Amino acid sequence: MKTDESCRRVRSELSALLDGELDSDSARAVRGHVAECSSCRLHARRLASVRSSLRLGEAEGVPDLTDDIMVRVAAERGGATARTRVMSLARTFSVAAAAAALVIVGASLPSSNRRGDVASAADIIREVRNAARALETYHATFRITERGWHPDVARREFRAQVWFAASERFRLEIDDLTAYPDPEQWPENSVAFVASPRRVRVREPSRCPVALLPGCVSGAPEVRTLTGRAPFDGRVVLPTDIVVPLGTLGGAGRFEVEQSGVLAGRPAQLVSLEMRSAVPLVSSLQPGGSWRAFHPGDEVRLWLDRDTWFPLGFDVIAADSIDRERWAAARGYDDRGGDVLLRVRAVRFDEPGSFRPGFFGVGRGGLVTSGGFRTMRLGPRWPAPADVGDLLPYRSGRTQHAAIRSYASGTTWLRVTLTRARPSTQGAAALDAEEVRLPGGGFGYYTPAGTELRREVDVFSRRVAAHIEGNLGRADLLEVAASFDFTGRRLPRAIHAPGGIRIARLGPDAAFDEAEFAVRPARLPPGYAPGAPDVALLVRSLRDAPTLVLHYRGAEAEYDGVGIRITQSLAERLPPTSGAPSAVDIGTAGRYFAERGELEWVKDGILHSILAPSFDLSTLLDIARGMR
Amino acid sequence: MEAEVHEPDPTVVAAARRGDAAAFEELVRGCQADVWRLCLHLLRDPGLADDATQDAFVRAFRFLPRFRGDARFSTWLLSIARNCAVDELRRAKRRARLLEGERPEAVRGDHGRRLEVREALAALPLELREPVVLIDVLGLAYRDAARLLEVAEGTVKSRVHRAREALAAALAPDAVPEEEVT
Numbered sequence: 179m180k181t182d183e184s185c186r187r188v189r190s191e192l193s194a195l196l197d198g199e200l201d202s203d204s205a206r207a208v209r210g211h212v213a214e215c216s217s218c219r220l221h222a223r224r225l226a227s228v229r230s231s232l233r234l235g236e237a238e239g240v241p242d243l244t245d246d247i248m249v250r251v252a253a254e255r256g257g258a259t260a261r262t263r264v265m266s267l268a269r270t271f272s273v274a275a276a277a278a279a280l281v282i283v284g285a286s287l288p289s290s291n292r293r294g295d296v297a298s299a300a301d302i303i304r305e306v307r308n309a310a311r312a313l314e315t316y317h318a319t320f321r322i323t324e325r326g327w328h329p330d331v332a333r334r335e336f337r338a339q340v341w342f343a344a345s346e347r348f349r350l351e352i353d354d355l356t357a358y359p360d361p362e363q364w365p366e367n368s369v370a371f372v373a374s375p376r377r378v379r380v381r382e383p384s385r386c387p388v389a390l391l392p393g394c395v396s397g398a399p400e401v402r403t404l405t406g407r408a409p410f411d412g413r414v415v416l417p418t419d420i421v422v423p424l425g426t427l428g429g430a431g432r433f434e435v436e437q438s439g440v441l442a443g444r445p446a447q448l449v450s451l452e453m454r455s456a457v458p459l460v461s462s463l464q465p466g467g468s469w470r471a472f473h474p475g476d477e478v479r480l481w482l483d484r485d486t487w488f489p490l491g492f493d494v495i496a497a498d499s500i501d502r503e504r505w506a507a508a509r510g511y512d513d514r515g516g517d518v519l520l521r522v523r524a525v526r527f528d529e530p531g532s533f534r535p536g537f538f539g540v541g542r543g544g545l546v547t548s549g550g551f552r553t554m555r556l557g558p559r560w561p562a563p564a565d566v567g568d569l570l571p572y573r574s575g576r577t578q579h580a581a582i583r584s585y586a587s588g589t590t591w592l593r594v595t596l597t598r599a600r601p602s603t604q605g606a607a608a609l610d611a612e613e614v615r616l617p618g619g620g621f622g623y624y625t626p627a628g629t630e631l632r633r634e635v636d637v638f639s640r641r642v643a644a645h646i647e648g649n650l651g652r653a654d655l656l657e658v659a660a661s662f663d664f665t666g667r668r669l670p671r672a673i674h675a676p677g678g679i680r681i682a683r684l685g686p687d688a689a690f691d692e693a694e695f696a697v698r699p700a701r702l703p704p705g706y707a708p709g710a711p712d713v714a715l716l717v718r719s720l721r722d723a724p725t726l727v728l729h730y731r732g733a734e735a736e737y738d739g740v741g742i743r744i745t746q747s748l749a750e751r752l753p754p755t756s757g758a759p760s761a762v763d764i765g766t767a768g769r770y771f772a773e774r775g776e777l778e779w780v781k782d783g784i785l786h787s788i789l790a791p792s793f794d795l796s797t798l799l800d801i802a803r804g805m806r
Numbered sequence: 807m808e809a810e811v812h813e814p815d816p817t818v819v820a821a822a823r824r825g826d827a828a829a830f831e832e833l834v835r836g837c838q839a840d841v842w843r844l845c846l847h848l849l850r851d852p853g854l855a856d857d858a859t860q861d862a863f864v865r866a867f868r869f870l871p872r873f874r875g876d877a878r879f880s881t882w883l884l885s886i887a888r889n890c891a892v893d894e895l896r897r898a899k900r901r902a903r904l905l906e907g908e909r910p911e912a913v914r915g916d917h918g919r920r921l922e923v924r925e926a927l928a929a930l931p932l933e934l935r936e937p938v939v940l941i942d943v944l945g946l947a948y949r950d951a952a953r954l955l956e957v958a959e960g961t962v963k964s965r966v967h968r969a970r971e972a973l974a975a976a977l978a979p980d981a982v983p984e985e986e987v988t
Contacts, residue, residue, distance in 0.1 A: 193967035197941065199948045224974045231923045232942035232973070240839045241856060247834050247863045251827070500839060507945055512810065752922070761924050763852050769922075 184211065185218055192222050196229055196389055198329075209393040219390075226389040230508060231758045240500060297447055299435050302482070303428060309487040310424040310649075311568070313588040316342040318488070318527030320420075322352075322463060324520050326511050327470040328388055330359060334367070338463055338522075340420055341530075345572060345586035346409070347538040348373040348416045350465060363392035368399075369467040371417070375573060376551070377540035378414045379403045382466030389510075401544025408551035409573040409584035410591045410648075412632060417462030418589045423480065423489055424649060425458030426451070432734070432792070438484065441491065445484040453478055453494060454738070454775075454792060460494060463522065472519060473497055473505050474773060475794060491523040501795055504760060505772060550577045560596045561642060565661035567654060585648075592648035592658065599641050609673065609681060610729060611636060612712045614656060620666035622659040624652065626735040633736075639664035652736065678720035686728075689714035693726035695784055696746040700804035703797055705732040706742060708804075723748035734792035738775075742790045742801070749785035752778055762795070764802050770795055777802060811880045811944045812836050819879050823870050830870075834863055837880065840944050841887045847939040848891040850928050858894040862887035881950045884940070888954065926976040934969040937962050 188211045194200045195208050212218050297305070322336040334356040341349040350371040358364035365383040372379050381401045404414055419425045427433060433451035440446060453460065454474035475497040481490040496502065498515025506513045513519065553575040556562075560581045569585035569592055576582070584593040611623035616637070625634040627649075634647040637659050646659050659666065672682040682692075686709060690696060693716055699708045713729035725747035735741030752769065759769035759778075768779030775791035777798040786805060788798050814836050821829035841862050845855035866886050873882055927935060940951040941962070948966075952959040 190964070190967055193970050194948075194963050197948065197966070199963065225970050228923065228970050228973045228977060229942055231977075232927065232938065240842050241852075242835075243838055243842070243856060243859055243863075244831060244834050247838070247860050248827070248831055250860060250864050251830060251867045507810065755922070758923075 185215060188212065188215075188218055189221055192218075192225050193229070196222070196226055209390075212390070213393055222390060230389075230510075297435060297438070297484075299433065302433075302435065302447065302449065302487075306422060306424055306427045306482075306487050307590070310422045310428065310589040311587045313342070313422055313529075314344050315530050315532065316340070316421050316488070316527070317530050318421075319525040320463070320491075321523050321525055322520070324470060325517065326513055326519055327468070328391055329510070329512065330392065331356065331364070336367070337525075341533065341537070342418060342421045342589075343533055343538065344588050345591060346373060346375040346416060347533075348418065349538055350417065350420075350463070352463065352467065360392060365391075365468070367467045367469075369465065371465040372538060372540050373414075373416055374538045374540050375409070376407050376553070377403065377405050378407055378416075379540045379544070380466045381544070383468065388468065403540065403542060403544050403546045404549055405542075405546060406548040406551045408549055408575075408577060408582055408593075410586075410593045411549055411551075412647075413549075417458075417465050419458040420462040420489060422487060422589055423459050423482070424589055426456050426480075428649065433480075436479075441481045444490060446481045446490050447484055448479060448481050450477055450479045452476070456480070456492075456494075459489065459492065460520070470511065470519065471509060473502050474775070474791075475499065475502060476519070488527055489522075489524070491521070493518050493522075494520040501760075501772065508758075551582070552576055556581050556583060559641075561639075561644065561662050561664065563594060563646070563658045563661045564663070565657055566592055567650075567657075590649060592646070592650060592655075594658075595645040595647075597643050597645075599638065599643050609683075609715065610713060610727075612729075612731060613668070613683070616656060616660040616666055618660040618665075620660070620664075621668045622656060622666050623669070624656065626652070626731060626739050626741070635659040637662060637664075637666035638669065639667065680718045682716045682718075684714045684716055686711055686714050689716055689726060689728070692716050693724055693746070695724075695748055696726040697784070697786075697805045699728075699744060699801055702730060702742060702801060702804075703732070703793065706730045711744075712741075734790070738791040740789055740791055742788065742793070744801075744805075745785075745787040745789075747785050748783060749780060750783060752780055752785065762799070764799060765806075768802075770798070781806075811840050811884070811946050811950075813878055813880045816875070816879075819873070819875075823873065830867060833866075833879075833883075837883055838863070840880065841883065843943055844884055844887050844939060845891045845894075847927070847935060847943060848888065848932070849894060854894050855891075858887065858890045861890040861894070865890060877953060878950060881946070881954050884944070884946075885954045888936075923973065923977060926973050929976070930969055930972060934965055934972065937965045938969040938973075941966050 188208050191200060191204060191208045195205055200208065212222055318340050320338040320340070322338055324334045324336070325332065327334055334354070336352050336354055336356075338350065338352045348371070350369070352367070352369040354367045356367075367383055370381040379401065381399050384398070384400050407414065427449070432455040433449045436448040436450055438445070438447045452474065453472045453476040456478040459480065460472065460478065472494050473496070477495040477497060478492055479495065480492040482488070483490050496506075496513040496515055496517040496519055502515065553573055556574050556576075560583070562583055566585045569587045569590065572584040572586040572591070574581075574583045579597060581596045582593060583596070584591065586592070611625045611634075614622050614624045616622045620637070623636040627633045632647050632649060633652060633655050634645065635655050635658075637644045637646070639662070644659075644662060646655060648655060650658070669683075671684075672680055674680050684692065690698060702708050707730075711728040712731045713727075715727040717725045717727065725745060728744045729741065730743075731741040759771045762768045762770045762777065764779055766779055766781050768777060770777050772795070774789065775793060775798070776787060776789045777795070778785070778787045779802065780786070786802070788801055790798060790801075814833055818829050818832050822833055838859060842855055842859045845858040845862070846852060849855050849858060862883070866883055869886065873879070927938065930938070936955060937951055940946045940954065941948065946954070948959050948962045952962045955962065
């Protein structure tokens with residue numbers, strides 16, 4: 179038991195400890211106390227969280243005053259001087275780093291850059307989709323090098339092994355090969371993930387804020403088990419993008435096709451994309467454990483095997499912008515534009531054909547939760563789609579409130595969740611969805627994919643509501659929705675929700691007529707029509723001021739699930755947030771959440787929000803300026 | 807781990823000292839964000855921060871031949887910026903546009919309302935705000951911050967800590983009070 183006095187003394191040293199400003203003896207003493215005193219540990223976390231939120235900079239709110247200053251400096255010198263442009267140091271870095279990355283591949287690129295070898299984006303999307311359907315079994319070994327996770331550990335090395343058997347058997351083992359300065363003080367970041375169709379288990383080191391390292395190594399690895407998992411459950415998504423990058427490349431083609439060549443002795447195709455579009459791939463090797471973060475604008479360079487379309491490897495490269503620098507500084511990363519932050523390389527891979535029984539077995543243990551799904555045959559009162567393309571029936575069964583049918587082939591899947599219709603609340607789930615006329619008549623309500631490539635359509639009959647989701651394309655999914663033995667009902671224009679809330683789905687003109695306070699956006703990026711939102715909702719409640727929500731769903735929506743969403747409501751100030759935004763000056767004080775791509779500000783008593791995960795801050799600012 | 811303040815290449819500083827305008831322009835490009843942010847946090851007004859930033863670079867250009875390289879260039883430049891900001895503050899006070907301590911919000915959040923970290927920072931007294939801006943927002947080391955503020959390193963250490971404690975209390979007013987520690 180610690181005394182009040184020693185806690186007080188330790189706490190006065192915590193800030194200096196977090197800043198790395200304590201000498202090693204004092205640091206050891208403070209760490210020792212914190213390791214044993216849960217209340218000081220809590221205190222340290224609070225200080226660490228204040229410190230890290232302060233370290234979020236002003237993003238691009240910082241003005242460029244160079245020209246004004248140089249004019250005044252020239253006057254100071256007693257005359258105008260010829261303006262010579264110097265290339266900024268940052269730019270030189272990024273060019274050098276890009277060249278270095280090419281050298282690595284170039285070493286094994288005898289037939290580099292022969293134009294005829296380069297596939298088109300459409301070819302790649304088609305090939306990746308086909309590969310995802312055809313794949314039955316897979317095994318690969320990767321080497322992972324990560325830089326910048328912690329200032330005392332410049333670089334970490336891992337070996338990852340991946341096994342997959344269609345459609346839901348998956349195993350990933352990550353062994354930490356890093357030589358830490360002191361093994362007692364640093365948690366080994368070894369992670370194991372194993373999934374059989376109905377169970378998933380993760381084993382990872384116990385969590386510990388990076389700011390409290392070294393030290394803070396506490397206890398045995400944590401084990402979590404999920405039982406009764408419904409087919410293709412969205413809460414625990416199997417990280418199959420490392421097997422075939424369907425989620426990353428199979429959608430709307432948000433990637434650049436680069437050269438083809440040879441990597442690790444295999445014909446390879448290089449594509450590059452932004453981190454914000456590559457989350458399913460990069461996160462697939464991080465189902466647990468402690469890893470460094472990446473900025474949404476960082477570049478991912480991915481090499482695909484030209485025969486199998488398996489990833490042969492990828493690099494995550496730090497982007498080069500003021501916003502990126504602020505982001506890194508706030509998190510304590512010492513990244514420079516062009517640095518390779520994560521390098522993943524396949525050492526070997528094969529298609530083993532079969533696995534021994536029990537290879538994907540998931541034992542019990544650790545913290546167990548149940549998904550509440552039981553496999554069973556479903557009777558005819560639960561309708562089934564007549565057309566599921568070349569997918570085969572897969573698991574079906576019940577949860578407490580729903581019946582689920584699923585269909586699969588390789589890593590391609592489709593699932594139909596059926597619930598008994600309750601007309602009063604029907605459609606509340608599909609509120610943000612786009613109303614679509616289905617091919618055979620009737621209506622469906624379509625929601626584009628988020629980063630997990632999970633598109634959704636809702637169709638309603640008098641008896642049941644069918645929620646259809648899968649990693650098929652939009653057109654395929656709408657075909658499935660049209661193939662039920664009932665015609666999809668059109669939902670009422672207005673929905674009443676508990677608490678006196680009324681939500682009206684309106685045409686754009688009616689929406690602006692009713693929300694007379696709202697401002698029409700004057701301009702949006704190419705492919706988005708400011709006057710024609712795909713969804714316009716007016717939300718009214720007894721307690722709060724009305725809110726107008728406009729969804730614009732261009733090509734980006736098929737990737738990030740949003741496209742552009744503009745929300746306006748009456749408010750005097752920005753609402754409280756638990757996030758960590760950057761302050762942005764847009765004529766008035768605003769704030770920007772880089773990770774989710776949202777800009778918020780209050781002007782003339784209206785709270786504006788623009789959410790557009792696939793666009794950068796300058797695009798958001800441009801939209802905002804058009805809303806004055 | 808440190809959020810590094812931008813420290814320009816010494817050869818660029820040396821070239822600027824010799825009067826190379828292109829080199830000075832590079833210094834401006836590289837350092838203006840740090841200078842502007844320091845000014846913004848001291849002045850709490852973007853327009854005034856713009857003015858102080860420009861003054862700081864013009865003054866830096868004038869004084870550059872006197873820069874001996876015994877401190878980091880960034881520390882030297884930021885101390886000029888701080889002086890410009892303080893001058894600007896005096897002028898602004900005279901214009902009655904901005905008075906130290908006139909902020910309506912107290913540091914401690916009222917009725918448990920969570921204050922935004924930036925709001926809470928702006929509400930800190932200058933004495934605590936300065937070191938926390940230099941160290942957390944700009945990423946200076948304690949030694950450089952102490953040099954810039956012309957106080958002892960231990961003073962910087964205790965002020966930063968007091969500032970963060972005040973911010974933590976303002977941001978989570980309902981958290982466990984210290985008295986409950988046993």
